[in-house]
Amino acid sequence: MQPVTSLNIEPWYSVGEIAEHLGISKETIYRWLDRKIIPAHRMGKLWRFKATEVDNWITKGGAEDSPTASKVKSKSRKKGN
16 A cells, blocks of 8 residues: 555544534534534544535535524524524
8 A cells, every 4th residue: 555645635623623613612513413414433432524524514504404503593583683
C-alpha cells in the first residue's frame, strides 16, 4: 500500500468541533446521534464527522426533519420572529 501524498484530505471532526462548525450546541448533536439522523462515524467510543457530509445533510434538509428543528421553528413563529 502506498502512502497518501495528497494534502486535500478532509479532517475528522469531534462532536464539539462539528457543533462549533454548525453554530449549535453539543447537546443537539447528541440528540441527533441518538435519533440516528446525522451522518456520523463511530471510532471506538468516539463519534467523528466529515464536515462535507454534515453540510450536505443540512443542505438537503436533514436537520429540518428533526423534532428539535420543529420546536425551534414553532417557538420562532409564536414569538413573531
